[in-house]
Amino acid sequence: xxxxxxxxxxxxxxxxxxxxxxxxxxxxxxxxxxxxxxxxxxxxxxxxxxxxxxxxxxxxxxxxxxxxxxxxxxxxxxxxxxxxxxxxxxxxxxxxxxxxxxxxxxxxxxxxxxxxxxxxxxxxxxxxxxxxxxxxxxxxxxxxxxxxxxxxxxxxxxxxxxxxxxxxxxxxxxxxxxxxxxxxxxxxxxxxxxxxxxxxxxxxxxxxxxxxxxxxxxxxxxxxxxxxxxxxxxxxxxxxxxxxxxxxxxxxxxxxxxxxxxxxxxxxxxxxxxxxxxxxxxxxxxxxxxxxxxxxxxxxxxxxxxxxxxxxxxxxxxxxxxxxxxxxxxxxxxxxxxxxxxxxxxxxxxxxxxxxxxxxxxxxxxxxxxxxxxxxxxxxxxxxxxxxxxxxxxxxxxxxxxxxxxxxxxxxxxxxxxxxxxxxxxxxxxxxxxxxxxxxxxxxxxxxxxxxxxxxxxxxxxxxxxxxxxxxxxxxxxxxxxxxxxxxxxxxxxxxxxxxxxxxxxxxxxxxxxxxxxxxxxxxxxxxxxxxxxxxxxxxxxxxxxxxxxxxxxxxxxxxxxxxxxxxxxxxxxxxxxxxxxxxxxxxxxxxxxxxxxxxxxxxxxxxxxxxxxxxxxxxxxxxxxxxxxxxxxxxxxxxxxxxxxxxxxxxxxxxxxxxxxxxxxxxxxxxxxxxxxxxxxxxxxxxxxxxxxxxxxxxxxxxxxxxxxxxxxxxxxxxxxxxxxxxxxxxxxxxxxxxxxxxxxxxxxxxxxxxxx
Amino acid sequence: xxxxxxxxxxxxxxxxxxxxxxxxxxxxxxxxxxxxxxxxxxxxxxxxxxxxxxxxxxxxxxxxxxxxxxxxxxxxxxxxxxxxxxxxxxxxxxxxxxxxxxxxxxxxxxxxxxxxxxxxxxxxxxxxxxxxxxxxxxxx
Numbered sequence: 032x033x034x035x036x037x038x039x040x041x042x043x044x045x046x047x048x049x050x051x052x053x054x055x056x057x058x059x060x061x062x063x064x065x066x067x068x069x070x071x072x073x074x075x076x077x078x079x080x081x082x083x084x085x086x087x088x089x090x091x092x093x094x095x096x097x098x099x100x101x102x103x104x105x106x107x108x109x110x111x112x113x114x115x116x117x118x119x120x121x122x123x124x125x126x127x128x129x130x131x132x133x134x135x136x137x138x139x140x141x142x143x144x145x146x147x148x149x150x151x152x153x154x155x156x157x158x159x160x161x162x163x164x165x166x167x168x169x170x171x172x173x174x175x176x177x178x179x180x181x182x183x184x185x186x187x188x189x190x191x192x193x194x195x196x197x198x199x200x201x202x203x204x205x206x207x208x209x210x211x212x213x214x215x216x217x218x219x220x221x222x223x224x225x226x227x228x229x230x231x232x233x234x235x236x237x238x239x240x241x242x243x244x245x246x247x248x249x250x251x252x253x254x255x256x257x258x259x260x261x262x263x264x265x266x267x268x269x270x271x272x273x274x275x276x277x278x279x280x281x282x283x284x285x286x287x288x289x290x291x292x293x294x295x296x297x298x299x300x301x302x303x304x305x306x307x308x309x310x311x312x313x314x315x316x317x318x319x320x321x322x323x324x325x326x327x328x329x330x331x332x333x334x335x336x337x338x339x340x341x342x343x344x345x346x347x348x349x350x351x352x353x354x355x356x357x358x359x360x361x362x363x364x365x366x367x368x369x370x371x372x373x374x375x376x377x378x379x380x381x382x383x384x385x386x387x388x389x390x391x392x393x394x395x396x397x398x399x400x401x402x403x404x405x406x407x408x409x410x411x412x413x414x415x416x417x418x419x420x421x422x423x424x425x426x427x428x429x430x431x432x433x434x435x436x437x438x439x440x441x442x443x444x445x446x447x448x449x450x451x452x453x454x455x456x457x458x459x460x461x462x463x464x465x466x467x468x469x470x471x472x473x474x475x476x477x478x479x480x481x482x483x484x485x486x487x488x489x490x491x492x493x494x495x496x497x498x499x500x501x502x503x504x505x506x507x508x509x510x511x512x513x514x515x516x517x518x519x520x521x522x523x524x525x526x527x528x529x530x531x532x533x534x535x536x537x538x539x540x541x542x543x544x545x546x547x548x549x550x551x552x553x554x555x556x557x558x559x560x561x562x563x564x565x566x567x568x569x570x571x572x573x574x575x576x577x578x579x580x581x582x583x584x585x586x587x588x589x590x591x592x593x594x595x596x597x598x599x600x601x602x603x604x605x606x607x608x609x610x611x612x613x614x615x616x617x618x619x620x621x622x623x624x625x626x627x628x629x630x631x632x633x634x635x636x637x638x639x640x641x642x643x644x645x646x647x648x649x650x651x652x653x654x655x656x657x658x659x660x661x662x663x664x665x666x667x668x669x670x671x672x673x674x675x676x677x678x679x680x681x682x683x684x685x686x687x688x689x690x691x692x693x694x695x696x697x698x699x700x701x702x703x704x705x706x707x708x709x710x711x712x713x714x715x716x717x718x719x720x721x722x723x724x725x726x727x728x729x730x731x732x733x734x735x736x737x738x739x740x741x742x743x744x745x746x747x748x749x750x751x752x753x754x755x756x757x758x759x760x761x762x763x764x765x766x767x768x769x770x771x772x773x774x775x776x777x778x779x780x781x782x783x784x785x786x787x788x789x
Numbered sequence: 790x791x792x793x794x795x796x797x798x799x800x801x802x803x804x805x806x807x808x809x810x811x812x813x814x815x816x817x818x819x820x821x822x823x824x825x826x827x828x829x830x831x832x833x834x835x836x837x838x839x840x841x842x843x844x845x846x847x848x849x850x851x852x853x854x855x856x857x858x859x860x861x862x863x864x865x866x867x868x869x870x871x872x873x874x875x876x877x878x879x880x881x882x883x884x885x886x887x888x889x890x891x892x893x894x895x896x897x898x899x900x901x902x903x904x905x906x907x908x909x910x911x912x913x914x915x916x917x918x919x920x921x922x923x924x925x926x927x928x929x
Contacts, residue, residue, distance in 0.1 A: 055854055100866035257837055260837070480808045499820075499821065499823070548824055548825055550823055551825060564926065590839075590842045591832075591841070592870050592871075592872060593827065593925075593926060593928075594841050594843070594870075594872065594928035595841060598822070598825055600824060601822070604820075604832055606834050606839070610818070610834055611818050611820060612818075612820040612831075612832040612833065612834050612839055613820065614822065614832075615818065624824075688895065773856045
């Protein structure tokens with residue numbers, strides 16, 4: 032019985048190592064074909080196959096041994112320089128790898144080699160080794176080519192990748208019987224090669240790492256999560272205790288827990304390169320299937336991510352890559368006609384950026400055809416023609432992530448069935464990441480994934496709104512602001528029910544947490560001031576107003592049940608020190624809910640249009656703006672938004688200043704110009720009062736938005752017909768009252784003419 | 790069918806197949822979930838696991854809890870997920886056999902028909918057989 036177990040163990044060990052070796056073979060063969068450094072690579076490939084053959088023979092897997100032997104014979108000729116690598120040889124070798132993988136899968140699933148006729152492949156390998164030319168055609172007929180490739184999950188289960196240096200693939204195994212045939216001494220194996228790779232000559236390196244079951248790591252991770260919670264509970268108790276030795280012990284536990292947590296997190300980190308191993312092969316096969324020439328460049332393979340995240344991005348990444356190869360890179364002839372090299376390049380890049388990992392797939396292909404996307408999206412009913420008009424290029428490009436979207440002219444084997452990119456987006460968002468598509472440098476396309484480092488434990492700020500506690504992940508937090516009542520009066524403005532906060536001159540929208548979540552409002556002493564969390568979501572900032580900011584805690588993110596999944600404002604829940612559950616806010620979802628993110632701005636704008644009618648109330652709110660020393664007032668109901676725009680995004684059209692605003696061209700009018708002042712365009716951001724309605728919009732550039740005031744029963748004296756100004760008494764002074772709507776209409780009828788150019 | 794765990798809701802007697810019941814808990818500290826359906830009473834901490842508590846009275850369109858409601862948690866497993874069903878009071882476990890079951894008559898209101906497919910006849914009482922899977926499916 033014990034013997035049986037031991038034999039099983041040997042087989043398992045053999046399978047684990049072999050699958051790992053196969054991934055490496057795939058990669059190395061493709062690199063070799065692309066003109067990688069031949070001698071050492073061939074030696075390494077030879078070694079892998081050789082030790083596989085040896086063990087297979089020892090374990091009695093005859094077919095496997097035969098296939099590996101034929102491959103080894105061919106590889107020996109290559110290594111010794113008697114043959115040079117060409118496409119038929121590379122194809123046959125890759126088919127051999129497939130055959131071996133197939134046989135290994137059979138062994139794994141049933142414990143024996145169950146099928147497949149590999150005689151033809153063996154013959155071809157041997158014929159190639161003899162230096163005979165072999166017709167490439169039989170390739171399609173070989174069993175290897177028609178055999179389904181091994182399921183990637185299977186390999187993954189067996190290979191806890193990234194835990195070990197690759198060199199251990201053929202390292203001595205603990206069972207003595209196996210090590211003999213499987214592990215020929217380097218000297219007899221390749222007498223011609225002077226130096227062995229580092230992994231072999233330094234056994235200490237090998238012994239320094241241990242294979243660990245991933246399931247065990249997951250359990251440890253969960254336990255550490257619980258420990259963190261228990262520690263937090265303990266700290267809550269300790270806060271009310273005064274026994275010094277108890278406090279000291281608590282402190283010690285606190286530190287140890289933190290270190291343990293960090294350590295366990297690290298064990299789960301893997302270089303992202305561990306899932307890149309097979310990608311060169313994927314690209315190579317795709318390229319030959321499509322008749323294209325594609326090279327895959329990778330950088331940042333050492334960037335580390337939590338393994339659950341690595342798992343989650345494996346398929347999306349492969350899909351994006353296939354998409355880039357299929358839709359992005361053009362056929363060689365087309366490329367040459369455009370003056371590009373016939374071989375296209377796909378770049379795979381991973382790098383850290385502000386606590387997240389960015390993974391980019393860029394191609395140097397034709398780039399995204401926005402017009403075609405627009406047409407296709409309208410055709411498919413994804414957007415309406417009217418909505419399309421309001422969308423700018425980057426938003427149109429983002430439509431490729433919509434379900435049912437595909438712009439491939441023909442449905443190919445590879446992609447173009449209209450599934451995929453939406454799945455990519457969903458999968459990435461599920462792990463708290465984001466997917467976006469950008470025009471690449473030099474005409475190609477870049478798909479960028481922004482991914483969190485880990486999912487399990489995050490640092491979060493605990494806040495209070497209407498006496499309920501919420502956690503907000505620190506990654507979204509830009510800064511924390513507290514305003515005293517005086518500052519509140521000067522730095523927070525209300526425009527049509529929307530509150531805006533001036534953060535060092537920048538206007539950011541404010542979102543009241545309690546109101547967004549529809550919580551009962553609580554009486555609050557105004558002297559307590561206002562807590563604003565400046566958060567970042569989707570490239571936009573907004574301020575979240577909460578009643579109180581309590582603490583910064585490490586929290587363990589726990590999922591919510593499917594019955595709550597539709598609520599985008601929550602990212603999960605956590606258990607706090609007192610054992611109670613607190614909801615974790617999803618900043619992006621919150622921004623959507625409060626309509627502060629670009630995507631929902633169109634909707635928000637529609638809502639504004641409905642409400643922007645003239646007010647009939649006796650009280651009139653006006654916005655006071657200044658250009659140099661002159662003040663004008665603008666009835667607030669005419670103000671759609673206050674924006675701050677960078678001077679450098681201002682463009683010129685027909686001699687006037689314009690800016691792209693929500694996919695439309697909005698003319699800019701300098702208030703100073705209207706007032707007959709000398710205006711010189713400065714540098715830095717400009718303050719713009721935006722008015723927009725159906726067809727017309729205008730941005731009024733002012734030096735400063737000074738205040739919003741309510742005037743009781745304001746008396747207005749109409750200006751001359753055709754004039755943009757009326758006059759009114761504001762704060763006891765006669766002030767020019769600007770009719771923004773008339774200004775916009777003037778601009779719309781005779782573009783820019785009526786408002787003058789400057 | 791075997792054993793049924795019985796409970797009370799707004800004066801009516803209901804039951805669930807015992808095999809689906811993981812445990813029964815006294816009222817738990819509850820964290821409300823703003824913006825969620827009113828049928829979600831809140832979240833409870835079940836030994837480190839976060840479980841949604843579903844207010845059955847709301848599901849049936851009954852009065853939202855009166856003085857007779859003690860907010861007992863019947864924790865049930867439905868497929869992969871675990872939810873707690875908030876009921877007024879827990880009854881005893883009864884042994885039943887196949888012949889005691891009958892389809893719910895059409896005259897019962899539509900809300901009952903959706904969540905209660907069967908009725909169980911006891912010698913001097915009737916039990917409405919609640920299907921937790923339908924309760925959960927109705928939440929998503």
